[in-house]
Amino acid sequence: MAVDIQSPWRIGDVEIPTRVVLAPMAGVSVQAFRRQGRRFGAGLVCSEMVSCAGLHHGNERTLGYLRLSREERPLAVQIFGSDPSLMAEAARMVEDAGADIVDVNFGCPVRKVTKTGAGATLLEDPDRACRIVGAVAEAVDVPVTVKMRRGLENGSRAALAIGPRLVAAGAASLTLHPRSAKQMYTGTADHSLTAELVELVDVPVVASGDVVSRERAQRLLDGTGCAAVMVGRAAQGNPWAVGEIAGAREGEPSREEVVAELVLFMRATAEELGPERATGFLKKFYGWYLGRGRFPKPFKQELVQLETLREVEERLIAAAPGAAAVLARLEGELPAEDDVLLDLPISIYGGG
């Protein structure tokens, strides 16, 4: 029977309103991105991976990842590391910050992470991986989930061997991105492994990799038995794809909508990261939003050369004047900022 993409499901006792999950993406999944994803129909959003060592040392930028808002819930915060007790400590901080789910990263293929014994390397060190999940699950009351690749080498089936053990250790859901770490983002995700994993475990499995359309999402839901699909790169600068996949909207956005969403995103990001950091951070988003044939290429080049976000905003609105009214409407629909931030037991910004 076809799974209704708009039907709710659960991870532990967390109810998730739709079958679409917004992927954790380092350098992308800021709070503004997650809130936007929820607004467009993602049932669950996830932070980018957060270093447990960074949390342990009280690194200010790392602690900034725990600045969560009401509007994005339900949300997962993802942690990475290789030491079970540090991971447990990090999980407690994540829970205290208000996350509904703690997600553990066993998928990162980047050498900086794998050489420390974290990320995808743990797929080849199942005893340690299980100790980490056990320690984290023991440390918090919220559900603990794991996101993993298929294994390190091409053709690896490590995820299938380790999946049931992770569940036995306490994982309440598994997300599989069935590429090897070696593949990085090349080739295609082999979701026949997702279907095999579904057969092996009695917790919800989330399918990640190459979910780019409603049709692809539905095929995965129906063909693999996964509980939900995860959308990553297709959502970059493209919340409308999330909306389309979630069955909440159809068709390409107008230029006015594109500019209004981008400006809204810029303002929220500037508030979150501070204008200076946001200026550099946002540059990659200009191409993502304005590409896909929406605006001529030189326009993006022009924007990245501008020095301030205000100048970028002005140039954007000048290119699609009707966007100002769309933006005003969108801003009117958002809750007041005071209602947004969770009361953090961890004082990160000293109230600022």
Ligand SMILES: Cc1cc2nc3c(=O)[nH]c(=O)nc-3n(C[C@H](O)[C@H](O)[C@H](O)COP(=O)(O)O)c2cc1C
């Ligand atoms: C820029 C970028 C950053 C990513 N960062 C993370 C991360 O922090 N944690 C994680 O588990 N996966 C991360 N991923 C992997 C994605 O969550 C997802 O599994 C992968 O991109 C496949 O899905 P897609 O084809 O929909 O993009 C990242 C992917 C990209 C493109």
